[in-house]
Amino acid sequence: MTQLELFLDLGLALAIGLLIGVERGWKTREAEEGGRFAGLRTFGLIGLLGGVWGLIAREVDPLLLGFALLGFTGLMGLGYYLGVQRDRDYGFTTEAAALVAFALGALVQLGYPAAAAAMAVVTVTLLSFKVVVHGWLRRLEPQELNATLQLLLISxxxxxxxxxRGYGPWQALNPYIIWWMVVLIAAISLFGYFAVKIAGPDRGILFTSAFGGLAASTAVTLSLARMGRENAELQPLLAAGVLLASSTMFPRLLLVVAAVSPALLPTLLVPVGVMAVVGYAAALLLWRSAARLPARVRLSHPFELATAVKFGAVLALVMLLSVALREWYGDLGVYLLAAASGIADVDAITLSLAGMVPGTLLAGVAAYGIVIAALVNTTVKGLLVVFIAGGSMARRTALAVTAVVLSGMAATLATAPMAG
Structure with a gap:
């Protein structure tokens, strides 16, 4: 290490301490001189001290850094004890920030300057969000905390x-992929719950639908349908959310095809594009016709793990059926395979068929298969809403989905023969 690099690293360690010290000093800026535990200068020195000890540990013995940290922790503990005895203030945030500043200063010298700088910014951000974080905790309900912990457990x-890896007949069942879908459904449900709670039903539902549809529109539909079953007043707006998420699937499908097999794109552009336009138009009409809702709506459950697990079981069955059809019928089973795959997802069959062109599959056959999967998947979303939510959400969604499917079929027939 050159002298310049050495000074730059020590300077970064000092800057990290100063950055944390700015936030801590600003918090206690009204305190009298000598009345605060540590301020800007002290934190700067702590960061520099960590950098110096990191340099010594790197050049002499890494064990020395452990002893230095242990001694510094003891010093912080003594200061905390004296502060409690004097002021009866049991807060430990400043002492913890000092330990972090020391550790990050040492981390710079250990060869991780970028990570140390990034964590310093994260530390200051977290420290400055005290009011916001405490406000979140006060508003957090028991079922919300339990749902978050469940999601962390399963993910x-x-x-x-x-x-x-695959198990069972034809190695068709992949536990990781199946459980990943369970996690995805649970995550979208929890995200949608908090989006509605924080942003209100109008913006929260549409935000969840638009961005959730980029990842898994079927999972979004399942989550919104369950929400509609429990909240009748949200059903008109939830129907718009289902159409928005479902319609987002179509441009995503075209992007996948463009990345894997651009030659298929001209063939698919018309039928898939028509379904996207009709779907987005239906979502807009449903949203505009929905009555304005109050800013706060009572939501009963963030998500139900049992529902996500049931969907995972259905997905496993579809995966097994899809491979069976391919094994039994070969290329003649492409359309049946596409229809079966479309029950749960369109991405897998789209990637599979697009990857076979050119080569083992005609472009027209692949295009038909992808369109069939999209039509089946759209129909399944409508059925999910009908059987799970019912009510006005089912009626509105069924009409809109029928329009999307019929327009897709008409556009497909109008551009036939694709298989040529």
Missing amino acids: VVLLPILPD
Whole structure:
């Protein structure tokens, strides 16, 4: 390491301490001189101290850094004890920030300057959000906390340990992919719940539908249908959300085809584009016809894990059926395979068929298969709403989905013969 690099790293360690010190000093700016635990200068020195000890540990023995951190922690603990005895203030935030400043200063010298700088910014942001974070905690309800913990359990704990390989007949069942869909449905449901609670039903539902539809429109539909079953006053707006999420599937499908097999794009552009236009128009009409809702609507449950698990079981059955049709009928089963795959998802069959062109599959056959999957998937979304939500949401969604499907069929026939 050159002298310039050494000074730059020590300067960064000092800057990290100063950055944290600015936030801590601003919080206690009204305190008298000597009346606060640590301010701008002290935090700057703490960051520099961490950088110096990181340099010593790197050049002499890494164990020295552990002893230095242990000693500094003891010093912070003594200061905290004296502060509690004097002021009866049990807050430990400033002491914790000092420990972080020391550790980040050392991290710079250990070869991770970018990570240290980024974590310093995150630390200052978190410290400055005290009022906001405490406000969130006060408004957090027990079922919301339980739902968040359940989502973390099934995603962070369970998902990584599942094998990402096929099992069962034809190795068609992949536990990782199936459970990933369960996690996705649960995450979209929880996201939609908080979006509606924070932004209000109008903006929250539409925001969830638009962005959730980019990832998994079927999962969004399932979540909104369940919400509609429990909240009759939201049904007109939820119907618009279903159409918005469903329609977002069509441009996403075209983007996938353009990336994998651009030669298919001209063939699919008309039927898929027509369905997208009709779907977005129906979503707009449903949204404009929906009565304005109050700013706050009582939502009963963030999501139901059992519903997501049932959908995962259905997905597993569809995956098995799809592979079986391909094995039994070969290329003649492409359309049946597309229809079966479209029950749960269009991305997998789209990637599969587009990847076979040119080569083992005619462009027209692949295009027909993709359109069939899109039509079936759109129909399934309508049926989900009809059987789960019912009421005005079912009627509105059924009419709109019928319009989308019929327009797609008409556009497909108008551009025939695609298989040529």
